[in-house]
Amino acid sequence: RPFPDVAPSEFSTSAEPNSLEDISSYNNFYEYGMGKDDPKRLAPGLLRVEPWSVEVDGECENPGTYTYEDLVRPHQLEERIYRFRCVEAWSMVIPWVGIPMADVLKRFQPTSRAKYVELRTLQDPEQMPAQRGSSSIPWPYVEGLRIDEAMHPLSIFAVGIYGRELPAQNGAPIRLVVPWKYGFKCGKSLVKIRFTEEQPKNTWQVIAPNEYGFYANVNPNVSHPRWSQARERRIGRFFRQDTLMFNGYEEEVADLYAGMDLSTRQNW
Amino acid sequence: MHVHGLHPLVKPALLLLGLLPMAWMIVAVFAGQAGANPVEYLTHESGQWGLRLMLVTLAMTPLRRMTGWTFPIRLRRMIGLLAFSYVVLHFLVFALFDHMLNPATIADDVINRPYILMGFLALLLLIPLAVTSTNAWMRRLGRRWKQLHKLVYLIAVLGVLHFLLLVRADPWEPLIYGAILAVLLLLRLPTPAFLRNRATAS
Numbered sequence: 001r002p003f004p005d006v007a008p009s010e011f012s013t014s015a016e017p018n019s020l021e022d023i024s025s026y027n028n029f030y031e032y033g034m035g036k037d038d039p040k041r042l043a044p045g046l047l048r049v050e051p052w053s054v055e056v057d058g059e060c061e062n063p064g065t066y067t068y069e070d071l072v073r074p075h076q077l078e079e080r081i082y083r084f085r086c087v088e089a090w091s092m093v094i095p096w097v098g099i100p101m102a103d104v105l106k107r108f109q110p111t112s113r114a115k116y117v118e119l120r121t122l123q124d125p126e127q128m129p130a131q132r133g134s135s136s137i138p139w140p141y142v143e144g145l146r147i148d149e150a151m152h153p154l155s156i157f158a159v160g161i162y163g164r165e166l167p168a169q170n171g172a173p174i175r176l177v178v179p180w181k182y183g184f185k186c187g188k189s190l191v192k193i194r195f196t197e198e199q200p201k202n203t204w205q206v207i208a209p210n211e212y213g214f215y216a217n218v219n220p221n222v223s224h225p226r227w228s229q230a231r232e233r234r235i236g237r238f239f240r241q242d243t244l245m246f247n248g249y250e251e252e253v254a255d256l257y258a259g260m261d262l263s264t265r266q267n268w
Numbered sequence: 269m270h271v272h273g274l275h276p277l278v279k280p281a282l283l284l285l286g287l288l289p290m291a292w293m294i295v296a297v298f299a300g301q302a303g304a305n306p307v308e309y310l311t312h313e314s315g316q317w318g319l320r321l322m323l324v325t326l327a328m329t330p331l332r333r334m335t336g337w338t339f340p341i342r343l344r345r346m347i348g349l350l351a352f353s354y355v356v357l358h359f360l361v362f363a364l365f366d367h368m369l370n371p372a373t374i375a376d377d378v379i380n381r382p383y384i385l386m387g388f389l390a391l392l393l394l395i396p397l398a399v400t401s402t403n404a405w406m407r408r409l410g411r412r413w414k415q416l417h418k419l420v421y422l423i424a425v426l427g428v429l430h431f432l433l434l435v436r437a438d439p440w441e442p443l444i445y446g447a448i449l450a451v452l453l454l455l456r457l458p459t460p461a462f463l464r465n466r467a468t469a470s
Contacts, residue, residue, distance in 0.1 A: 228377065
């Protein structure tokens, strides 16, 4: 279903977006399997997005359970055409429809102890077949941001692509998008927001602490142990192109990391 | 033991069959049927076919031992060369599309990524085997030919490790290849004495 009123945004890139076909058929959504085509094959038939609610708790004045409508309706939807860079060294340009994460989080009135935000994906083996039985991934999928990262104007909760509701395989009905970080930081099918004083442990950090850290900012100078991050393949092209620091959002976000050494894996 | 020639069409037919996946890959890419990331598709498919065909060549000796048929050994060279072709394609896709043929970045990958190093070593070791696969080289090398071609065991192990070190969360696929390889290698161990005695007695 298309959204009736989506405003353009000054944060959008002028790069040519990938096709809806590419964006919705080449996905990492391990709740549906490890294959890039598993999410499209399984998610639309299994994920029930209505009704949907998100639980809010931790260090905030307004905890509680918010329906999708409660969360989204008070805000003006915006189109944010962002570069999206996967840690596997491929990238896309995606015309998200979303709302600023800051505007939503402020409504919950985080306290002064809220230093981080933990964000969880749905855990329901009936809707997410790869969560059944034994798995090398501890479900649910957990991501975390520092509060100032979450409040940054580039961070959004996305609810659509190309002016329409998100396809199930892209993390319907609501997901995070933090465009200067590797794609795995952008958790899908969000069901829980928790404000914390301690830095949360995100799922990939738990699975492979030698490979994945907390920040996961796009950084062409720091290799993943198994592949270089210096270049990326834009989906739809055959040859690779150079990866930009902070995925090209350096001007907007570099201040967040002033004083941190970003040249080693320490702050990866 | 049956001693008779292969039907003259067997080898050409096998060659066509072995090239079918390669033809299919190329058609799929040009027809837009290779998904959103055709280069990744080509890389994965060529690598997997290389490994599969390598395992097929390793199955030929046990197959002959178990059945007494000689034709598996006569087809082994062609299957091995097909495996080599897929491995070369795999490397060319990597060198061309991932690295635009830049030797410096290829070397950087080979040195710094253990899984790429494994794959690269496997490719290098395959080259002398492919070169010496002709009858003339077999004659020239004599007994040493057999010793040289035992490298294929190491190459297959490197191939499986290359795959295993690459995957992230779910290693079942490379482990299946590894299990098949382990069985094929175990079948080459000398038959235990008590089994051998019984075989002689019967």
